[in-house]
Amino acid sequence: MAKWQPTSTPVSQKIREELKHKGIRFWAGDNISEVLSEDDKQALIDEATEKFEGVLDALVIDRENDPNSMDTGRRLAKMYINEIMAGRYNPAPKATAFPNNGEDSYTGMIVIRSELRSVCSHHHQPVAGVAYIGIIPGEKVIGLSKYTRIAQWCARRGTLQEELANDICKEIQKATESDNVAVYIQATHGCCENRGIMAHSSLTQTTVLKGHFLDDNMTTKKEFFDNIKLQQSFAGGK
Numbered sequence: 001m002a003k004w005q006p007t008s009t010p011v012s013q014k015i016r017e018e019l020k021h022k023g024i025r026f027w028a029g030d031n032i033s034e035v036l037s038e039d040d041k042q043a044l045i046d047e048a049t050e051k052f053e054g055v056l057d058a059l060v061i062d063r064e065n066d067p068n069s070m071d072t073g074r075r076l077a078k079m080y081i082n083e084i085m086a087g088r089y090n091p092a093p094k095a096t097a098f099p100n101n102g103e104d105s106y107t108g109m110i111v112i113r114s115e116l117r118s119v120c121s122h123h124h125q126p127v128a129g130v131a132y133i134g135i136i137p138g139e140k141v142i143g144l145s146k147y148t149r150i151a152q153w154c155a156r157r158g159t160l161q162e163e164l165a166n167d168i169c170k171e172i173q174k175a176t177e178s179d180n181v182a183v184y185i186q187a188t189h190g191c192c193e194n195r196g197i198m199a200h201s202s203l204t205q206t207t208v209l210k211g212h213f214l215d216d217n218m219t220t221k222k223e224f225f226d227n228i229k230l231q232q233s234f235a236g237g238k
Contacts, residue, residue: 011043028121028158029167033091041081041089048077084119084126087156095146095175101139109220110135111227113235114148120191121158129187129204131155131165132231133172134224136180136212150175161187165206173210180211182224 018035019026026032053073056063063069081089100106111134118127131151154167169183184207192202212220 010047011040012047015040015044028085028088029160029163031088031090031092031157033089036089044089045074045077045081048080049074052076083156084117085157087153088158090153092171093146093149093153095142095150097140097142097176099139100137100141105139106137106141108136109223109227110137110144111224111231112144112147113231114151116151116155116164116185116187118155118161118164118187119158120189121160123191123195124158125190125194127155127161127187127189129161129185130235131168132182132184132224132228133168134182134184134213134227135172135176135178136220137176138178138180140177142175146175147172161185161189161204161206165208169208169210178211180213180220181208182210182213182221183208184225184228 015032015035016026019032022035024030024032024034050073053063056069056073061069063072111132114131114133116127116129116131119125120127133147133151135147150171151168154171155164159167165183165185168185169181172181172183173179184205186203186205188203192199209221213224214221
């Protein structure tokens, strides 16, 4: 697609039309990288810059003379597309799978702690927290860092914590080809701290359990949460 120009069809409109044609949903928490090129992303930044400038103008902020606001529109556009919502515009991180069979296969539980940063799709306020990912591997394993990369990729978009836990679980299942996955997230939400009820001590916890974590007479589930307690103790309670 050509770089967006003010007199041409907005690149966002072209992308929406292609997504609709392919039957791809494009909610705030959905990945749309399948139809994007690097040129498209740059054109989206250019288009979003002008839209953000319009918002600042509507808020009666003097972009022309306030030195702190002169380039805020572009900073916001780049922040959304390249940072806080990068998980919408970039493909999933590569997670090479390695064989886990034979005499040296690992059949125990793996628990990974991953810090997360996301944004609430309702008010676009920050969400900050920690995800604990548990897995009992099958015949394939992935590198330990890949769990965190996948979790952070899922988080970098507009989402709800409940949806995020499900998304991380599904992507880990896909990367590892294991049904035995658990995800526990605890996070603080700017939409509760910075507006509305202003609850600065609020904490939200969500859990998704699949496979043995759900079906194994509580034994596997208990081991998962015992591991979380150990990691929280190691991390100073977080």
